[in-house]
Amino acid sequence: MTKGAKKWFSGMLTLLLFSSLLAACGGSGSSDSAGSAGTSDSGGTSGSKSSGKKVEVTMITWESKEMNDKIMAAMKQFEQENPDITVKLIPTPLDNYGVKVNGMLTAKKAPDIFMTGNDMLLDNASKGLLYDWTSQAEQDKEFMDGFYKGVVDSWHYDGKLVGLPGLLNTYGIFYNKKAFQDAGLTEPKIGWTYNDLFTAMEKLSSKQGGVQQFGYYAPLDPFYLSLYSVSSGAAPFTDSILNPTKVEISDKFVEGVEKYKTAIANGYMNPPTFDLTNVMSSFKQGKVPMTLQGQWVADDLIRTAPKDLQWGFVPMPVVNTQSEIYDAVGWCSPTTVKNPEAVWKVLKFLDSKMYEEVLPQTPVAPAAYQASSSAYFEALKTAGHADVGEGIDHILKSPDTQPVRFLSSWAGKANPFIEASWKNVLMGKAPISELNTMADKINKVISEAK
Structure with a gap:
């Protein structure tokens, strides 16, 4: 719908x-x-x-x-x-x-x-x-x-x-209950932490027969990393949903990026270049332990997933306080x-x-x-x-919400700078300082649009 x-x-x-x-x-x-x-x-x-x-x-x-x-x-x-x-x-x-x-x-x-x-x-x-x-x-x-x-x-x-x-539209993590049980993990609940997430994706990943099985399948962008920063008590990636005046790369934002970089490098979650098109088909087959999706997926799972598939849903984890993404x-x-x-x-x-x-x-x-x-x-x-x-x-x-994307008319000029820098940073092909360069270029776009 x-x-x-x-x-x-x-x-x-x-x-x-x-x-x-x-x-x-x-x-x-x-x-x-x-x-x-x-x-x-x-x-x-x-x-x-x-x-x-x-x-x-x-x-x-x-x-x-x-x-x-x-x-x-x-x-x-x-x-x-x-x-x-x-x-x-x-x-x-x-x-x-x-x-x-x-x-x-x-x-x-x-x-x-x-x-x-x-x-x-x-x-x-x-x-x-x-x-x-x-x-x-x-x-x-x-x-x-x-x-x-x-x-x-x-x-x-x-x-x-x-x-x-x-x-x-809300966004959270769908997970395979049996995969958690088999890995000896407690099912995630409301209020679970980022430490829980990274521990789970590590234990749920495998490489059997030369086939890489990630523990967590998700797209990542600065807006999702903003949740980690805000939950840690630091500044969000962008300071307003409606009329942003700037973007910012806080120390906690960098901390979150480093955690995801490590997970990607170790094969615990998919790299940003991974094709996620068929992830839900694999989830229905029991091959995907955790995946970040919009809530609309639940309706499809209820109607079309195999009856023996045991699945659940949980909001995004927290560091200290709750911060979520939704749009309308x-x-x-x-x-x-x-x-x-x-x-x-x-x-x-x-x-x-x-x-x-x-x-x-x-x-x-x-x-x-x-x-x-x-x-x-x-x-x-x-x-x-x-x-x-x-x-x-x-x-x-949630007491705090963050945008899922830029809503302003200048978004088309700002997004290419994310595309040019973000994937390379997550894959270790560009230094973490590239994030500040990216932010500077976006802030220039915002300034010129005023």
Whole structure:
């Protein structure tokens, strides 16, 4: 259901590039054509029974037809509760989503609501393309207070609320319970430490018959190393999720890098050049002891993993205090929305009641609206994996969160410096001081973007 669910483990840069295709939201026009987006000119105050006129709210998603059918089935309840508002879905294939949305924006025929990633939301907000929902949010404080703490912060731009988060992507470690038992290791639990992680990956690795078996399979980037630094009480890699003013390589950040370097050199975990594309297929076969993945993997494992595969999930480890990574996908609207009150009602329903109906059928991600996420957790519990829900809820309630990537428009200029330095440092092909050179170049990009 989330935009990264099928792409993430081809690498974090792939996710960034993929999310850039999902161009965010734009203007709403009026149209009577089934093939065009827009708000009906029949207008009037949204949901106003005195007007006697129907208001049509159009929306678009990047979901599959099957998922869209479930979303629209849930929206029938909304239409029953709001007889003056109809909701119309405009089908669009995922592989053409960004192109079509950009075309709609250019022609000023974009729908009233459509899906967006957090970074694309901010990019389009910077261009003045998104509707400002601040007034509605201020009048609807009870609803706005229902989101997980902090998740709405990055859906603001220049002090304006330009969208609402819908689903949250969390990241943790899936592990093979039998592999831990066979190695004489205690299963990881919430609050386990980085020392536990590095000890486990060492004992779970092997090289039998000349075949290298890593104990831990994961992509690594500065954002994940930031968790180690912050958990140690030091500075994060970047000082803000929303508007970073600098990146920093702390002593504890270097300490974490050195630990991972040693693990890579000793064959305890995969090098950064290792192809992780098929890691989950191998995990299902019982060949992967631990792997860093997004929570959406749980849904696939519940549905398709062999029945005898014993697996679990645990949040990222800690040094001293908890620090986690999560990001969101959600909804936004164009500046030219003609019936904002009606659209706001639909947005609220999408974030709450719709997810309560859909997530039990497809438990791929927790809802950003906390009360609605209970349906997701209950579905995991029913499937026999309450531990996944407990771990994800722990992540979402973390006192500290770090970004999974740069969200700012200058990210495309900064990321090549990470690509040029990061892998070489982890593989011992460049000195650790190269990290400071990398940081200096990124900070120059940030400075020039101000």
